[in-house]
Amino acid sequence: xxxxxxxxxxxxxxxxxxxxxxxxxxxxxxxxxxxxxxxxxxxxxxxxxxxxxxxxxxxxxxxxxxxxxxxxxxxxxxxxxxxxxxxxxxxxxxxxxxxxxxxxxxxxxxxxxxxxxxxxxxxxxxxxxxxxxxxxxxxxxxxxxxxxxxxxxxxxxxxxxx
Amino acid sequence: xxxxxxxxxxxxxxxxxxxxxxxxxxxxxxxxxxxxxxxxxxxxxxxxxxxxxxxxxxxxxxxxxxxxxxxxxxxxxxxxxxxxxxxxxxxxxxxxxxxxxxxxxxxxxxxxxxxxxxxxxxxxxxxxxxxxxxxxxxxxxxxxxxxxxxxxxxxxxxxxxx
DNA sequence: TATTGTTATACTCTATAACTATA
DNA sequence: TATAGTTATAGAGTATAACAATA
Numbered sequence: 001x002x003x004x005x006x007x008x009x010x011x012x013x014x015x016x017x018x019x020x021x022x023x024x025x026x027x028x029x030x031x032x033x034x035x036x037x038x039x040x041x042x043x044x045x046x047x048x049x050x051x052x053x054x055x056x057x058x059x060x061x062x063x064x065x066x067x068x069x070x071x072x073x074x075x076x077x078x079x080x081x082x083x084x085x086x087x088x089x090x091x092x093x094x095x096x097x098x099x100x101x102x103x104x105x106x107x108x109x110x111x112x113x114x115x116x117x118x119x120x121x122x123x124x125x126x127x128x129x130x131x132x133x134x135x136x137x138x139x140x141x142x143x144x145x146x147x148x149x150x151x152x153x154x155x156x157x158x159x160x161x162x
Numbered sequence: 163x164x165x166x167x168x169x170x171x172x173x174x175x176x177x178x179x180x181x182x183x184x185x186x187x188x189x190x191x192x193x194x195x196x197x198x199x200x201x202x203x204x205x206x207x208x209x210x211x212x213x214x215x216x217x218x219x220x221x222x223x224x225x226x227x228x229x230x231x232x233x234x235x236x237x238x239x240x241x242x243x244x245x246x247x248x249x250x251x252x253x254x255x256x257x258x259x260x261x262x263x264x265x266x267x268x269x270x271x272x273x274x275x276x277x278x279x280x281x282x283x284x285x286x287x288x289x290x291x292x293x294x295x296x297x298x299x300x301x302x303x304x305x306x307x308x309x310x311x312x313x314x315x316x317x318x319x320x321x322x323x324x
Numbered sequence: 325t326a327t328t329g330t331t332a333t334a335c336t337c338t339a340t341a342a343c344t345a346t347a
Numbered sequence: 348t349a350t351a352g353t354t355a356t357a358g359a360g361t362a363t364a365a366c367a368a369t370a
Contacts, residue, residue: 007285007293010300015280017300017307021180022189023209025230026311030184044337047185061351068187070339075353097346097351118177123169125309131169137302138172138179140295145179147287149188206360223328232362237329259328259369 014144034118040084041110048077049086049103053111057102059092086110176306196280202246203272210239211248211265215273219264221254248272 020026031043041049051067052058058066064074078101081087086107092098103111126134182188193205203211213229214220220228226236240263243249248269254260265273288296 007288007296008281010293010296011281011284011288012277013300013304014296015277015284017304018183018284019212019280020311021183021307022192023230023311027184028230029311050181059351060353068185068190071351072340072353073338075351076338079353092351095347095351099352115174115177118181119170119173121310122173122177122180122306125306126169126173127309131172133302134169134172134176137299137306138175140299141303142175142179144284144287144299145183147289148283149182149185149191221328222330233328234330234363235361238331238361241330254328257328257370261329 018148030121033121034114038110038114040086041081045077045081046114048074049081049107049111050114052087052101052103053108057100059098060101061098063101081107180310192283195283196276200272200276202248203243207239207243208276210236211243211269211273212276214249214263214265215270219262221260222263223260225263243269 028043031046035041035043035046047067047069048063051063055063055066060075060078061071063078064071067074069077078087078089082089085104088102088104090100090102092100126137129137190205193208197203197205197208209229209231210225213225217225217228222237222240223233225240226233229236231239240249240251244251247266250264250266252262252264254262288299291299
């Protein structure tokens, strides 16, 4: 069987690893490790700040679509991050209804720190890997994730993800 | 830079993919796709049933530790799954305080179906990959996840993950 | 005294509904 | 009429506290 249909057993292994990574306890542990020591940001507001850093200054509605959260939740979390001094609200010059969310200098620093820390965590999870092995894995993993979550990079275009 | 420190850029790519996979919208989409059409089981009770299938018949406390949920939540979700006919409660023969949770035949069938479906989803995310490429990726991914979430297979030994 | 299962309670996340202002 | 932002409200997940029964 490992000769005839090796892909099946390997797919099971991949599926199991995905399940492990998504498991609440492990997810939370990863987020907590990443955010440890940071004030003004937590597991729930982090995706908002991170998403804003990824797509750049944008309205709450745009950002909400990107991270898959409701508009109302996004604006509430944005208020928390604003209170923590990590982002600002500015009226849009083009649309008087819209508000532009933008990272402050402190917000930028925060994101830089968190990105670096996550990178370190990842590198620690690849002990002794050769650069070529890391490169191949990065390519493959990226492709798998893109295919798994659908074509869009991060958010989804479906109306109600709930 | 891609010559000097290729590992850094690749680590960033891996980190980004992890972030994408863990993003709420994508996580939910994956769970919903997996559970589509199944009644009596949802995003929240699925880890309970899946965990029970993985570790076999066990008490609610044991299971709770494994999946990183509180005892009280686990027992409540177990009640739902019991009402849906997917698991049974039986008094433990060794400990009169304990209750043994166990999958019913229908629960077993349910898990089999879900595992097969997840496998299919994974295979679809590896279009045209050679068996050796799949095998290498499965090994690497498994190792990365194990290292990322800590030594324990699924749950964590820390007291309060929250 | 500690642990198991369970329920009661409170807290938080999240979405729907509703309101105001603008396109 | 539709859309942006926001707030009010309600529903659901989750943890802490508390209880009875047993180790």
